[in-house]
Amino acid sequence: xxxxxxxxxxxxxxxxxxxxxxxxxxxxxxxxxxxxxxxxxxxxxxxxxxxxxxxxxxxxxxxxxxxxxxxxxxxxxxxxxxxxxxxxxxxxxxxxxxxxxxxxxxxxxxxxxxxxxxxxxxxxxxxxxxxxxxxxxxxxxxxxxxxxxxxxxxxxxxxxxxxxxxxxxxxxxxxxxxxxxxxxxxxxxxxxxxxxxxxxxxxxxxxxxxxxxxxxxxxxxxxxxxxxxxxxxxxxxxxxxxxxxxxxxxxxxxxxxxxxxxxxxxxxxxxxxxxxxxxxxxxxxxxxxxxxxxxxxxxxxxxxxxxxxxxxxxxxxxxxxx
Amino acid sequence: xxxxxxxxxxxxxxxxxxxxxxxxxxxxxxxxxxxxxxxxxxxxxxxxxxxxxxxxxxxxxxxxxxxxxxxxxxxxxxxxxxxxxxxxxxxxxxxxxxxxxxxxxxxxxxxxxxxxxxxxxxxxxxxxxxxxxxxxxxxxxxxxxxxxxxxxxxxxxxxxxxxxxxxxxxxxxxxxxxxxxxxxxxxxxxxxxxxxxxxxxxxxxxxxxxxxxxxxxxxxxxxxxxxxxxxxxxxxxxxxxxxxxxxxxxxxxxxxxxxxxxxxxxxxxxxxxxxxxxxxxxxxxxxxxxxxxxxxxxxxxxxxxxxxxxxxxxxxxxxxxxxxxxxxxxxxxxxxxxxxxxxxxxxxxxxxxxxxxxxxxxxxxxxxxxxxxxxxxxxxxxxxxxxxxxxxxxxxxxxxxxxxxxxxxxxxxx
Numbered sequence: 001x002x003x004x005x006x007x008x009x010x011x012x013x014x015x016x017x018x019x020x021x022x023x024x025x026x027x028x029x030x031x032x033x034x035x036x037x038x039x040x041x042x043x044x045x046x047x048x049x050x051x052x053x054x055x056x057x058x059x060x061x062x063x064x065x066x067x068x069x070x071x072x073x074x075x076x077x078x079x080x081x082x083x084x085x086x087x088x089x090x091x092x093x094x095x096x097x098x099x100x101x102x103x104x105x106x107x108x109x110x111x112x113x114x115x116x117x118x119x120x121x122x123x124x125x126x127x128x129x130x131x132x133x134x135x136x137x138x139x140x141x142x143x144x145x146x147x148x149x150x151x152x153x154x155x156x157x158x159x160x161x162x163x164x165x166x167x168x169x170x171x172x173x174x175x176x177x178x179x180x181x182x183x184x185x186x187x188x189x190x191x192x193x194x195x196x197x198x199x200x201x202x203x204x205x206x207x208x209x210x211x212x213x214x215x216x217x218x219x220x221x222x223x224x225x226x227x228x229x230x231x232x233x234x235x236x237x238x239x240x241x242x243x244x245x246x247x248x249x250x251x252x253x254x255x256x257x258x259x260x261x262x263x264x265x266x267x268x269x270x271x272x273x274x275x276x277x278x279x280x281x282x283x284x285x286x287x288x289x290x291x292x293x294x295x296x297x298x299x300x301x302x303x304x305x306x307x308x309x310x311x312x313x314x315x316x317x318x319x320x321x322x
Numbered sequence: 323x324x325x326x327x328x329x330x331x332x333x334x335x336x337x338x339x340x341x342x343x344x345x346x347x348x349x350x351x352x353x354x355x356x357x358x359x360x361x362x363x364x365x366x367x368x369x370x371x372x373x374x375x376x377x378x379x380x381x382x383x384x385x386x387x388x389x390x391x392x393x394x395x396x397x398x399x400x401x402x403x404x405x406x407x408x409x410x411x412x413x414x415x416x417x418x419x420x421x422x423x424x425x426x427x428x429x430x431x432x433x434x435x436x437x438x439x440x441x442x443x444x445x446x447x448x449x450x451x452x453x454x455x456x457x458x459x460x461x462x463x464x465x466x467x468x469x470x471x472x473x474x475x476x477x478x479x480x481x482x483x484x485x486x487x488x489x490x491x492x493x494x495x496x497x498x499x500x501x502x503x504x505x506x507x508x509x510x511x512x513x514x515x516x517x518x519x520x521x522x523x524x525x526x527x528x529x530x531x532x533x534x535x536x537x538x539x540x541x542x543x544x545x546x547x548x549x550x551x552x553x554x555x556x557x558x559x560x561x562x563x564x565x566x567x568x569x570x571x572x573x574x575x576x577x578x579x580x581x582x583x584x585x586x587x588x589x590x591x592x593x594x595x596x597x598x599x600x601x602x603x604x605x606x607x608x609x610x611x612x613x614x615x616x617x618x619x620x621x622x623x624x625x626x627x628x629x630x631x632x633x634x635x636x637x638x639x640x641x642x643x644x645x646x647x648x649x650x651x652x653x654x655x656x657x658x659x660x661x662x663x664x665x666x667x668x669x670x671x672x673x674x675x676x677x678x679x680x681x682x683x684x685x686x687x688x689x690x691x692x693x694x695x696x697x698x699x700x701x702x703x704x705x706x707x708x709x710x711x712x713x714x715x716x717x718x719x720x721x722x723x724x725x726x727x728x729x730x731x732x733x734x735x736x
Binding site for chain 1: 324325327328329331332335336338339421424425426427428429430431432433434435436437733735736
């Protein structure tokens with residue numbers, strides 16, 4: 001009963017998803033992943049980590065070697081469920097003989113959206129992605145960013161419960177990225193689940209509730225950014241330019257945390273403000289002028305780099321799932 | 323249903339975007355226009371208001387309705403629809419599957435709630451509908467031309483629509499298989515045309531072998547008849563009484579009856595005459611026996627050759643059975659539109675030239691078989707092949723090829 005309730009709260013509940021190509025290339029090696037309903041979930045990973053393969057398995061474009069997961073409560077691969085999902089593939093290519101409006105109509109028809117709904121939603125979505133003026137122009141005349149905007153509108157035509165976007169900001173200018181970000185936040189506000197594959201970590205950081213980092217076909221880490229950075233918070237004390245760097249600084253705080261000096265910034269690995277006070281007293285005692293004291297935590301990029309770095313050698317892991 | 327209609331509508335838009343669709347339709351219109359311009363009257367062939375004095379094409383030999391039917395079957399169907407329009411249709415549709423399966427395009431379609439097999443078959447049918455539409459327009463126009471110009475309204479010519487679509491579907495299944503395997507329009511088109519060429523060659527080889535084998539069989543039969551007749555003649559000759567020749571009153575020129583010498587001389591003369599007649603019959607019988615031996619040897623040799631030819635024909639026929647029968651499927655149309663008996667009458671009326679014969683020319687005792695007769699026999703054999711066999715075996719090939727393509731499509735990771 002508990003499991004059922006837990007599953008019903010999940011948009012994606014994947015267990016042991018594996019994919020081996022031609023018996024040699026292991027693209028995915030037993031992925032376990034959970035995406036709650038109504039959240040924005042980011043999937044990160046270097047090139048060839050298996051991000052697109054995972055999404056394609058969910059969308060039945062690729063058949064998994066092993067998979068026992070569920071999507072929107074139905075087993076992965078259940079075709080009718082795909083009518084409740086919106087999908088934007090990476091490097092998508094729309095038929096060039098269609099106009100933007102026809103693209104929306106065709107793919108919505110393929111998702112079994114009734115004609116009346118298609119007619120109603122198409123202008124709304126074209127307006128949302130800023131493509132109303134181009135609705136009747138053929139796709140072959142579109143720029144990459146415009147194609148991406150139409151692609152996003154296409155994913156929303158069936159009013160999906162779950163939206164899977166593979167590199168949605170690829171080729172989109174900064175204004176377009178901001179628009180896409182706002183669309184994602186609006187979808188979340190409406191209770192939709194959004195699953196994004198992206199290389200643009202800063203973009204994801206701004207919108208994602210939870211992330212997973214995929215490295216060589218395995219989930220290296222998964223959770224909220226807060227939970228992933230827990231224990232890695234620091235305090236940074238920056239000295240003013242005119243201030244001398246004190247010669248006799250303690251190597252560690254009385255509570256034991258090490259003090260690291262980089263340029264004019266002292267870094268202490270603690271999230272407790274009380275513990276930092278002895279350091280500030282010591283700096284003031286030696287006549288140092290403090291410009292700022294701020295708590296920091298690793299960025300998504302830091303987490304990503306940690307995940308793709310071999311802890312033994314310190315080198316970046318080779319691309320590909322191996 | 324929404325999805326099927328969307329796919330069909332999309333196929334129409336795709337083909338509509340290609341200028342070849344309209345180009346083919348325009349060419350079809352041009353062919354029908356030419357078709358409408360040409361006719362015949364009591365003096366010969368007519369082109370618009372001009373008359374070309376060609377008595378063999380006049381209404382005395384070919385009634386206007388038959389003329390237009392022949393014109394439709396031989397040129398409209400046999401040349402335009404079977405060859406030119408077919409190639410144009412292949413060129414127009416060859417890219418449907420490679421484009422559909424191209425990276426970036428297929429993912430979106432596959433991610434929709436539609437089964438792969440249904441998707442595949444709907445795409446396939448959409449291409450066939452395109453050809454059906456083209457042929458439909460052409461046939462309707464031809465129907466009107468035959469009706470107004472020839473005075474005969476023949477609904478049977480609408481059979482051209484399913485027949486041409488059927489022939490196209492055989493070839494398109496090959497195109498789809500190659501397109502699915504390699505996702506290349508050029509490869510799909512070129513290899514389909516190559517396969518069509520091979521099918522045509524096998525068909526031509528089979529027809530050639532059938533003609534030669536039929537000719538040889540006919541010649542063997544005539545040779546057998548001749549041998550039988552000769553045997554009977556020799557038997558009758560040998561069973562005649564020995565004096566039959568002498569009593570017949572025939573007077574050998576070599577021995578003259580003596581005018582004088584009495585009874586003895588007369589008896590001597592009679593005995594000499596009998597002996598001479600006997601010698602003559604023996605030599606005639608011997609000659610006939612020699613001829614019989616020669617004919618029997620010839621028949622034996624010919625039968626060996628015919629047997630070998632039959633074996634080869636069987637091999638090619640077996641090969642052909644497994645392949646789609648494009649030409650024979652098209653010729654089904656003739657069965658419904660053209661009356662073979664009427665056609666023979668027309669041929670006989672117009673054919674006053676001496677017949678060409680099949681003969682090796684080495685022995686004047688070899689029976690001659692008229693080319694026309696062989697042609698008729700071959701026609702009879704071809705017409706004895708049922709529609710079920712022609713279409714059934716061709717569809718079996720198409721099903722195998724299409725099944726393989728569908729299997730690849732359904733199992734492939736994109």
